[in-house]
Amino acid sequence: MWRGSITTAKEARRRMVLLNKATEQYSYIKTCIPTTFSLMIPVVDLSKPDAKTLIVKACEEFGFFKVINHGVPMEAISQLESEAIKFFSMPLNEKEKAGAPNPFGYGSKIIGHNGDVGWVEYLLLKTNQEHNFSTYGNNPEKFRCALNNYMSSVRKMACEILELMAEGLKIQQKDVFSKLLMDKHSDSIFRVNHYPACPELAVKGENLIGFGEHTDPQIISLLRSNNTSGLQISLRDGSWISVPPDHKSFFINVGDSLQVMTNGRFRSVRHRVLANGIKARLSMIYFGGPPLSEKVAPLPSLMKGKESLYKEFTWFEYKNSTYGSRLADNRLGHFERITAS
Template sequence: MVLLSKASSSVSSEQYSYTSNCMPTTFSSSSSSSVPIVDLSKPDAKTLIVKACEEFGFFKVINHGVPMEAISQLESEAFKFFSLPLTEKEKAGPPNPFGYGSKRIGPNGDVGWVEYLLLNTKQEHNFSVLGKNPEKFRCIVNSYMSCVRKMACEILELVAEGLKIQPKNAFSKLVMDKQSDSVFRVNHYPACPELAMKGENLIGFGEHTDPQIISLLRSNNTSGLQISLRDGSWLSIPPDHSSFFINVGDSLQVMTNGRFRSVRHRVLANGVKSRLSMIYFGGPPLSEKIAPLPSLMKGKESLYKEFTWFEYKNSTYGSRLADNRLGHFERIAAS
C-alpha cells in the first residue's frame, strides 16, 4: 500500500468532472532499493549515469541548472489551466494527438485517473484556448522546454562519454536536430477523496515504457510514481520538487543494444492531494534510423532490427500501454 500525503488537494474532483467514480486498487511496493542520484556538477557524473542506466534505466539528477523560477512559473500556469471548468479545458482538445485530454490514454482502450496537455515542441500551438493569459503561458512553456532540452543534451553527452562513444554528441544531436520529434506533456492527477477515506489507491497512469530516447520528469511534491525493478517488484519514488527524474527510453535501449534498459513505470493517483508532472520526451527526427551503435557492438550480434523512428512511433499507436512495443523489432534467434 502506498502511503498517502495528508496535504489538501489543489483541485477538487468536482472541477475535474469525471463521470465515473474512483476505482480502488491495492498495490505492493518495494523499499529495498534506492534511486541513484547524480550530481551533474561532479566529475563522476558520466560514470554514475551509465551505471544507473544499466541497473535501473532511471535516476535522479541534482544541480541540473534549470532555474526554479522557470519550474514554479510553469507549474502555476498549469494548475490554473487544470482548475478551469471542463468545458473551457475541452476547447484545447481533443488530443489528435496534441492538445487536452482526460481519462482516455491513447486510442486503444487505456484509461487512467489523469488529465493532460500534450504539446509538440517544434510546432506552434493554439495557446489562445489555454487560460486567460495565453501569451504568458506560451512564453513560460517555451522557456522551460529550452532549459530541459539543454539538460537532456548534457545528460546524453555524458552518456556518450561514459560509454566512450565518439563523437560525444552521438545521442544529443538527435534531440538538438531541428526536425527532432520531441514532445512535452503535462499530467494532472486530481485527488480522489473517496479513496482517501478508505486508504486506497487507483491507477493514474498505467505501467509502460517511454518510446523516445530519454525522458525528463519533474513533479510537484506529491507521491505516486513507481518504477519496476529487475525482480518485477515496484519501487515507490519519493517526490522531490527540486530535482528531475530521468527515464531511459526504448530508442536508447536499442541504440545501446540492450545494455541500457527502458524503465517500466506507472503512477498511482493520490487520495488527498493532486499531483502535477511535467515530462519532456527527447525524440529523434522521424526519418532517423534507430539501431545499435556500431561502436558498442564489438563483435556482438544486434538484438534489434533497424527501424526508423517514424516506423516505431506508428507501431506504438497500435499497442496498449503495458505492451512490449520493442517485441516487434527484436531479432529472434533461430532455434
C-alpha cells in the same frame, strides 16, 4: 512555489466531469502495506566529474535516476507549474477549447486509442512548433513564454546528460545521442499531467491507477513533479518501488529507443503512477525523440562483435507501431531479432 493540492476533492469532482463516472471504469492495485519510499534510486550530481560514470551505471541497473545541480532555473520551473495549475483549475468546457489530444491538446481519463484509462487529465504539446495559446487561460502569452523558457532549459539539460552518457560509454562521437534532440526535425513531445486528489475513491487496501505501467518509446524522458507522491518504477525482478517526490530535482527515464541504440545494455524503465488520496499531483515530462526519418539501431561502436538484438527501424515506424498497443505491452517485441536479456 506552489506545494499543496491544485483543487479540493469537491472541486475536482465538479470540474472533471469525465473523471467522475463509475469507479469501476478505473483500475486498482491491491496493496496491504503503506507506501514506503525506496532509498535505492541513483542520484547523479551533474556538476561532479563522476557524473558520466554514475549515469551509465544507473542506466544499466535501473534505467532510471535522479539528477541534482541540473541547471534548470527554479524560476522557470515555478512559472510553468503556476500556469499549468491555472489551466487545470479552469472549468472543463474551457480546458476543452485547447482541442482534443489528436495528437496534441487537452485530454482526460482516456490514455491512447486502445482502452487504457487513468485518474488523470493532461496537456500534450509538440516542442518544435507554435501552438495556438489563445485558449490557454486568461493570459495565454504568459503560458507560452513560461513553456518556451522551461523547454529550452530542459532540452539543454537533456543534451548534457546524453553527452555525458556518450562519454561514459566511451563513444568518440560525443553528440551521437544529443544531436537527435537538437535536430530541427526532432520529434520531441512535452506533457503535463494532473492527477486530482481522490479520497472518496480510495478503496481500503487498494490504490487507484493514475497512469498505468508502461515504458517510454523515445530516447530519454525528463520528469519533474510537485511534492506529491505516486511515481513507481519496476526493478529487473519485476518488483515495484516508490520514488520519493522531490520538486527541486529531475528524474530521468531510459526510453525504448535508447535501449535499442545501446543494444540492450540500457533498459527502458517500466513505470506507473498511483493516484494520491489526499493531494493532487502535477508532473511535467519532456520526451526527447529523434526525427521521424531517423533510423534506430544498435550503435556500431557499442557492438564489438556482438549480435544485434534488434531489427533496424525508423522512429516513424516505431511510433506508428505504438498506436496499436496498450500501455503495458512490450512494444519492442515486434522488433527483436533474438530474445533480449
